[in-house]
Amino acid sequence: MSDEDEIILADLDDEELVQQMFDDLYDGLKEEIEEGVNILLSRKWIPYDVLTKALVGGMTIVGADFRDGILFVPEVLLAANAMKGGMAILKPLLAETGAPRVGKMVIGTVKGDIHDIGKNLVGMMMEGAGFEVVDLGINNSVEKYLEAMETEGPDILGMSALLTTTMPYMKVVIDTMIEQGIRDDYIVLVGGAPLNEEFGKAIGADAYCRDAAVAVETAKEWMARKHNNAKSA
Amino acid sequence: MANAFTDLLAQKGTLMADGATGTNLFNMGLMSGDAPEMWNTDEPKKIIALYKFAVDSGSDLFLTNSFGANASRLKLHGAEKRVHELSRVAAELGREVADRADRKVLVAGSVGPTGEIMEPVGPLTHALAVEMFHETADGLKAGGADIGWLETISAPEEYRAAAEGFALAGLDWCGTMSFDTAGRTMMGMTSEAMVEMVHGLDNAPMAYGANCGTGASDLLRTVLGFAAKNGQLPIIAKGNAGIPKYHEGHIHYDGTPELMGQYAVMARNCGASIIGGCCGTMPEHLVAMRAALDETPKGDAPTLEEIVEVLGPFSSASDGTDGEGPVRAPRRGRRR
Numbered sequence: 001m002s003d004e005d006e007i008i009l010a011d012l013d014d015e016e017l018v019q020q021m022f023d024d025l026y027d028g029l030k031e032e033i034e035e036g037v038n039i040l041l042s043r044k045w046i047p048y049d050v051l052t053k054a055l056v057g058g059m060t061i062v063g064a065d066f067r068d069g070i071l072f073v074p075e076v077l078l079a080a081n082a083m084k085g086g087m088a089i090l091k092p093l094l095a096e097t098g099a100p101r102v103g104k105m106v107i108g109t110v111k112g113d114i115h116d117i118g119k120n121l122v123g124m125m126m127e128g129a130g131f132e133v134v135d136l137g138i139n140n141s142v143e144k145y146l147e148a149m150e151t152e153g154p155d156i157l158g159m160s161a162l163l164t165t166t167m168p169y170m171k172v173v174i175d176t177m178i179e180q181g182i183r184d185d186y187i188v189l190v191g192g193a194p195l196n197e198e199f200g201k202a203i204g205a206d207a208y209c210r211d212a213a214v215a216v217e218t219a220k221e222w223m224a225r226k227h228n229n230a231k232s233a
Numbered sequence: 234m235a236n237a238f239t240d241l242l243a244q245k246g247t248l249m250a251d252g253a254t255g256t257n258l259f260n261m262g263l264m265s266g267d268a269p270e271m272w273n274t275d276e277p278k279k280i281i282a283l284y285k286f287a288v289d290s291g292s293d294l295f296l297t298n299s300f301g302a303n304a305s306r307l308k309l310h311g312a313e314k315r316v317h318e319l320s321r322v323a324a325e326l327g328r329e330v331a332d333r334a335d336r337k338v339l340v341a342g343s344v345g346p347t348g349e350i351m352e353p354v355g356p357l358t359h360a361l362a363v364e365m366f367h368e369t370a371d372g373l374k375a376g377g378a379d380i381g382w383l384e385t386i387s388a389p390e391e392y393r394a395a396a397e398g399f400a401l402a403g404l405d406w407c408g409t410m411s412f413d414t415a416g417r418t419m420m421g422m423t424s425e426a427m428v429e430m431v432h433g434l435d436n437a438p439m440a441y442g443a444n445c446g447t448g449a450s451d452l453l454r455t456v457l458g459f460a461a462k463n464g465q466l467p468i469i470a471k472g473n474a475g476i477p478k479y480h481e482g483h484i485h486y487d488g489t490p491e492l493m494g495q496y497a498v499m500a501r502n503c504g505a506s507i508i509g510g511c512c513g514t515m516p517e518h519l520v521a522m523r524a525a526l527d528e529t530p531k532g533d534a535p536t537l538e539e540i541v542e543v544l545g546p547f548s549s550a551s552d553g554t555d556g557e558g559p560v561r562a563p564r565r566g567r568r569r
Contacts, residue, residue, distance in 0.1 A: 019565040020565075022565050023564055023565055026561075065559075065561060065562075068415075069414065069416075069417075069549055069551075069553070069558060069559055070558075070559050070561055071561075072417065072418075072419065072420055072421025073350075073354075073387075073414075073419050073420050073421065074354045074388075074420055074421060075421070077350070078354055081354075111266065112264065112266030113266065114266065114306075114309050115348070116348075117348070117350065117419075139266060163255070164512075165255075165259050193413065
């Protein structure tokens with residue numbers, strides 16, 4: 001069989017189909033992903049398994065190659081778009097079946113900063129990993145962050161800054177959370193071009209995330225810790 | 234095609250560009266979140282002072298305060314109708330400073346990215362991007378800029394759109410991209426690929442190169458990548474003064490004036506002929522760069538090891554031009 005042979009997704013067994021979906025996500029093929037999701041559902045896969053085993057599994061590969069400098073922003077955006085196609089089918093079904101939530105994140109660029117490409121990428125990759133993301137946009141004051149945490153009840157707060165002059169504002173937000181006694185209710189992740197790990201530690205964030213792929217890995221890691229703590233508590 | 238830029242470059246061999254705009258403006262009291270371009274009309278004395286920093290520090294050209302003067306960026310401040318005006322005034326103030334200098338100094342009209350992602354992956358169409366660049370370039374030309382200066386671009390599509398915008402405005406231009414992701418631009422373009430793109434443009438720039446990005450080391454690796462392709466056009470190097478560090482509530486860049494002097498000499502040895510700084514580059518850095526360039530004859534290009542020794546490590550092992558970068562794992566399914 002040559003490479004040019006057309007692939008009939010419905011003819012593949014489950015394992016082959018999932019592998020093919022990994023490739024299709026990687027290549028940003030939205031229609032093929034939607035078809036794959038529908039086939040798995042018709043084979044009585046539960047929606048949560050389609051999400052985690054096929055879609056999130058595929059996006060994990062995309063994320064790793066983005067982190068390693070194999071894929072760049074355009075390819076990741078296409079993959080995230082394909083993922084979104086699949087998610088649109090799954091979302092109502094996940095709600096109906098009461099599937100466990102992977103996690104919820106409130107994310108926004110800090111006050112004074114109007115840059116958002118990096119933040120948008122993190123949002124998309126987080127959605128790609130199955131997280132629910134509430135995007136507050138740019139130029140967010142401490143009040144806006146607090147209000148969103150109150151109303152949305154996220155597990156994670158993500159803050160982004162692209163300017164050396166705005167990154168210290170992250171500390172203002174974290175300090176206010178400490179004052180109000182809510183700091184430990186949330187996982188606080190920070191990122192942005194001029195930041196580094198040292199800075200993240202200095203301002204009291206839980207972690208600095210170098211890029212969107214690292215943000216996803218870090219978020220998963222901290223969610224797992226949170227669940228473990230909840231169990232042992 | 235001769236113009237003030239190519240004339241001065243031919244005469245001097247190497248041109249020193251300017252340093253940081255943002256870092257200097259913040260030091261003068263600009264509040265983060267405000268559009269720096271508003272100061273062209275609100276605080277013109279401060280903008281003149283900014284330009285004079287560069288002239289007094291020995292720069293042969295300086296960039297105008299118009300980096301974000303495009304419809305997409307100014308819209309965030311409700312000022313999208315002021316693109317032409319703010320660009321024009323940025324250049325007019327520059328003209329005033331340059332014409333009063335005791336030597337030839339060029340006014341380079343800064344043009345930054347739209348901040349939007351272009352089609353097919355993003356929403357910004359080619360036609361709209363061209364229109365935005367055209368509008369800014371028109372304003373800069375009306376204000377008397379000697380040349381347009383595109384900078385900090387990540388997407389090849391956006392670079393091409395700007396080339397068309399400059400062509401429509403009839404303004405000669407230079408254009409640099411920012412290589413900040415594993416030695417490539419955020420959108421994945423390598424230094425090699427940029428050389429090919431630039432030389433293939435209908436309205437090619439007078440010079441091309443790299444600005445901003447990660448550290449000075451990465452920037453020089455990019456310049457070596459340009460030089461290896463033996464393009465016809467002059468190369469621009471505008472690197473950051475080191476890496477930003479957080480220090481007890483303040484940010485400072487860790488590149489000393491002395492290091493930036495060494496960077497400037499190495500940039501020329503790597504093949505750049507227009508050399509300046511970017512974020513964090515203050516007047517004292519420029520003075521050191523000017524002195525180092527004037528006092529040191531051009532030498533051989535440094536090896537990657539020598540760059541690391543002087544300026545510190547690279548942010549990634551490969552920049553995608555050596556065939557040794559990471560590659561995709563074999564396909565799991567079949568190829569479509």
